[in-house]
Amino acid sequence: MINSDDRKLVGQSVYEQLRSDIVTGKLSPGEKLKLNALRIRYSASVNTLRETLMRLVSDGFVLFVDQKGFSVKPVSTADLRELLELRQMLELSAVRKSMENKAGQMEWKSALISAHFRLNCIEKLMMEDEGSHVQAWEKADRDFHVTMVSHCGSQQLIRYHASVIELYMRYQVLALHRRPFRGQASVEEHQKLLKHLLDDETESVLTILDSHIQKGLFLPDAEKIPLKVKSKAIA
Amino acid sequence: MINSDDRKLVGQSVYEQLRSDIVTGKLSPGEKLKLNALRIRYSASVNTLRETLMRLVSDGFVLFVDQKGFSVKPVSTADLRELLELRQMLELSAVRKSMENKAGQMEWKSALISAHFRLNCIEKLMMEDEGSHVQAWEKADRDFHVTMVSHCGSQQLIRYHASVIELYMRYQVLALHRRPFRGQASVEEHQKLLKHLLDDETESVLTILDSHIQKGLFLPDAEKIPLKVKSKAIA
DNA sequence: AATCATAAAAAATTCTAAAGGCCTTTTATT
DNA sequence: AATAAAAGGCCTTTAGAATTTTTTATGATT
Numbered sequence: 001m002i003n004s005d006d007r008k009l010v011g012q013s014v015y016e017q018l019r020s021d022i023v024t025g026k027l028s029p030g031e032k033l034k035l036n037a038l039r040i041r042y043s044a045s046v047n048t049l050r051e052t053l054m055r056l057v058s059d060g061f062v063l064f065v066d067q068k069g070f071s072v073k074p075v076s077t078a079d080l081r082e083l084l085e086l087r088q089m090l091e092l093s094a095v096r097k098s099m100e101n102k103a104g105q106m107e108w109k110s111a112l113i114s115a116h117f118r119l120n121c122i123e124k125l126m127m128e129d130e131g132s133h134v135q136a137w138e139k140a141d142r143d144f145h146v147t148m149v150s151h152c153g154s155q156q157l158i159r160y161h162a163s164v165i166e167l168y169m170r171y172q173v174l175a176l177h178r179r180p181f182r183g184q185a186s187v188e189e190h191q192k193l194l195k196h197l198l199d200d201e202t203e204s205v206l207t208i209l210d211s212h213i214q215k216g217l218f219l220p221d222a223e224k225i226p227l228k229v230k231s232k233a234i235a
Numbered sequence: 236m237i238n239s240d241d242r243k244l245v246g247q248s249v250y251e252q253l254r255s256d257i258v259t260g261k262l263s264p265g266e267k268l269k270l271n272a273l274r275i276r277y278s279a280s281v282n283t284l285r286e287t288l289m290r291l292v293s294d295g296f297v298l299f300v301d302q303k304g305f306s307v308k309p310v311s312t313a314d315l316r317e318l319l320e321l322r323q324m325l326e327l328s329a330v331r332k333s334m335e336n337k338a339g340q341m342e343w344k345s346a347l348i349s350a351h352f353r354l355n356c357i358e359k360l361m362m363e364d365e366g367s368h369v370q371a372w373e374k375a376d377r378d379f380h381v382t383m384v385s386h387c388g389s390q391q392l393i394r395y396h397a398s399v400i401e402l403y404m405r406y407q408v409l410a411l412h413r414r415p416f417r418g419q420a421s422v423e424e425h426q427k428l429l430k431h432l433l434d435d436e437t438e439s440v441l442t443i444l445d446s447h448i449q450k451g452l453f454l455p456d457a458e459k460i461p462l463k464v465k466s467k468a469i470a
Numbered sequence: 471a472a473t474c475a476t477a478a479a480a481a482a483t484t485c486t487a488a489a490g491g492c493c494t495t496t497t498a499t500t
Numbered sequence: 501a502a503t504a505a506a507a508g509g510c511c512t513t514t515a516g517a518a519t520t521t522t523t524t525a526t527g528a529t530t
Binding site for chain 3: 501502503504505506507508509510511512513514515516517518519520521522523524525526527528529530
Binding site: 009012047050051052054055057058059060066067078079082083085086089090093154155156157159160163164167 | 247289292321391395
């Protein structure tokens, strides 16, 4: 149900599984990633795993220390705040560019409508049946925002934004296991965003987007964020 | 003479060599990276090389296609412009934060002075004897700019800025093989930057920095930038 | 009890060798 | 000339073993 294509290379599929397990918290923040345990859990050889983990290190999901191996990147409120701020900087700038880029607006807007439709469907589901759609919602929400910036004309900006939003969404997913979905408010914001995007009302979009991103922020009461730090068995 | 620490892991050292060879153009933009050839050239096994190359893929220096292997990321004026713009966005924002962050200013300014001194030394050398110091200058210039943003308080911002500036410096190094060093002008800009940094004159710093980054831009006449595209033997 | 040294166990790093798969090119056939 | 079959090259992945390093356990010393 998650993995459709069997022709996918081992490396690619392990990469996706590992990243997904980190984002959803199946691998806890801070947890040590021992190669032998992973070898069994993901049915891949040590070499393939190292290759994959190194990618995740560069992506910011995994830490690596010489001779001591890998561990899941810990979470912290400071890190979340930093990512939020970066996301705002990159996403606002990229959305502005997307809107100012007049060529190919029709295709872009059509993609926006399509992404928004999918997001809307899943948000409705989320309001009835919370937990079971978290992952689908994460993907749909990310897709919508990625589509918004996709027309900005800068591949590098798109790349860095994608990287930041992926790290950011990890916090969203982890948080959704401990607090309810924002629900109607979020749905309305997405609705408004789409409307103003289609109507070329740049400033409205940027204003709403700015606060939309801000409101997604979930700072746990104390410093509770290190959700689980004890290393649990992984094999 | 380049590698001091022999205890360094093979993977780490190969990573640095490979990246350096890409930045300096010893590996040409677009060049196919065949594992067997690399295995000989870098005295490392296929596994170690794949591990390393995957890191460079995530870092943006190498391309990877399933079943077709790796190749050096091509260069283009569009890519350079994108990186320039990203660098400006991130660096200006981070330097402002660094200057507004009042804690530990003494240590920061001391690091700035130290980095500037090294840069100044090398820039003097550069004006006499061009070619032989390109790499040292690249490092010193990058160090100075990295130090400027190092006090901004956001590890993530620092990380993304470092990533962008490394990709950007590749163009600087490649360009320095075809056009003279900017010389006195650059020296004076760095001098002014330091002065205003030490005097807490934020707006002056940002103004100078903005144009300083812009002036570093070298856009070849036509679309000549693909410096060398033919794949030369690498073993 | 705290500290240090030492030995044993666990984990990481890396390489070789080899099987199997995909892609491209060459060759052969219609 | 078009298409099919075969060949060769390169990528992908695994397994196993040799080294080195880190961690843990144990025991001796202060």
